[in-house]
Amino acid sequence: MALETRPDADTAPRRGAGDRATDLDAAPVAIEVRGLEKVFRIPAQRISRLKERLVRPLARQEYRRLHALRDVSFDVRSGEFFGIVGRNGSGKSSLLKVMASIYRADAGSVRMAGSVAPFIELGVGFDPELSARDNVVLNAVMMGMTPSEARRRLGAVIEFAELEEFVDLKLKNYSSGMLVRLAFAVMVQADTDILLIDEVLAVGDAAFQQKCADVFQGMRKEGKTIVLVTHDMTAVEKYCHRAMLLSDGRVVEIGDPGQVARRYLRLNFERHHEQAGQPSGDDSAPVRVLDIWLEGRDGQRRTSFEQDESIRICAELEALRGVPGAQFGFVVATADDIAVHEFVGQLSDSPGGGDMEAGRKASITVDLQNRLAPGRYYIHFGVTRDRNRKDVVLHLPHLLGFLVYGDQVSTAVVGTDYEMQISPEPGEEG
């Protein structure tokens, strides 16, 4: 499903599921969150030893208070695919954990209709010493099934994961791809009314990817209530009926996924200005990103690419005010935020060496010879002026996420062409 590229297209009918969206307004509420508060007390100096407690019993433990959720209220209707987006640290994962009964709320209430299964990470609780059979049963019981029910469903799980021959193999002998497939299959078979999912969507090889996409669409159609936490805007627009944007633990916006996604991009930009200490009054963006996406060789928008498959990064921009000497840069970074690639360029037809006048639109494409190892990556985007790489006017971290899949596992993030020769030394054999 294509992204909507223009903000003024909001009123246009959205995707084929549009009729579904109107049904949803009449559906009963499946999740009701009211006035949720969560404060983490982070010890300034962690006293983790009883000894220290005993030595200084009266020493006041000093805490830094981190207000993770502030008065968060929203409803999710039965059968809705609901996205929660926000930057790292915006409170979205904490919210999911409170909803999943992993964290305790400090105030407010969460009410749910029906059974719930959280998926914070794939394969949590897998024991490498046990066979797939035992692990699947254990995991299913963790998700609320009875052991006999879990055993009954074992066949379906293993079949979905395509691991029929390995059902009695210990997990420690599984490849990482097999593990991911098994974990995902367990999740898919969870027969709960409500699923709480934290960025586990994109896993496995090409065929499995397709299967997962089918499953998510299937769950949508089946009318399961799904809450998805992510900062992959493409996924939000692709799957979600509605989305919610969190910032600093507060609800900024709830509504149309496309609109929320754009608000998210704008919010990222504003934050940058605050951090950079820009003079007030200049808090609107001189450059606006209208759209950004990735394409495969086939020209289709995608978020996952096979190893060694070339990637095209595309973006459309509009200058709201003139930016002299504008330079545009993309950074490809790993999930751990290690920059792998940087691409910098300027407008090609501008005589003044890249001045971008107000009102001007531009499109950028970068063709990347993809030598990335399998894994999740993010794209940061930035604009600088005066041909000075330090004079940043726009910085949008984690603008897009994408996945590289394949089975050539490597310890290095990037591969390169090389020739290696290993020839035996003529030894002095006796």
Place this chain on the structure above:
Amino acid sequence: MSAIEPELRPVSGPSALAGGTRRFWDLTWLIAVNKFRVTYLGTVLGYLWSLLRPLLLFGVLLFVFTQIIKLGKHVQDYPVLLLIDVMLFNFFQEATQSALTSVVQEEGVVRKTQFPRLAIPLASVLAGTFNLGVSLVAVFVFILGFGVGPYWTWLLLPALLAPLLTFTCAVAAILSALYVRFRDMAVIWSVLSQALFYATPVLYTVDIVPQQFRWVILLNPLTPIFIQVRHWIIDPSAPGAIDAAGGALHLVPAATLFVVICILAVWVFNREAPRMAEEL
């Protein structure tokens, strides 16, 4: 909408038993069975290994306390008494030791799934109980081979194991909850449990303890259990717990402490359970 539509119910948040008691027991049982299977079926020698440790300890103690310090001279059937005592205490020590770190080790499920926290230390104790069951089969073979019994009082073994198990669970729950916050509990407990070993009539019988220290030994909730083990399993002519203590009144402190520790366990674990995911 439709009649089958489930109604909204409040989400209770994390706790010791979150997700219903049925699921709690299912999980405890499954984890324990899996742990047990990993130790036993993992290696052919698995069973022997787990039996070997207490047996070696038994061998050393037997040598020391019959050949060097003639502690067992006046105790009838001292070797088999020592054997069953060592097995029982070994269960207590290993179960509490493994429960201590269990919650921290299972960090993944605590932080990333909705999981009844208490199932984790209890599964450690339950797996230890399976081990004990298997060991006791060997122990009773030894006892019979030694020419002791069988006595009808052997049927009362569950009545001895029940309080031992309860006490072990209580201690395990307290330790596992505290270890999340205070990592030096591991060191403290290794010393404390060693001290408890000597404060429990494992090596000796209560009657040889000097009168002025006897109250200390009798304060230990494990003591009456071990006295009764001797009376019911090894030597019916030996005094039972009440006689050995010198009247039921003298068992009140141990019984009180037993109850206090059980209540403390429930209180501590319930207090810590909701915060465990954040503390880890």
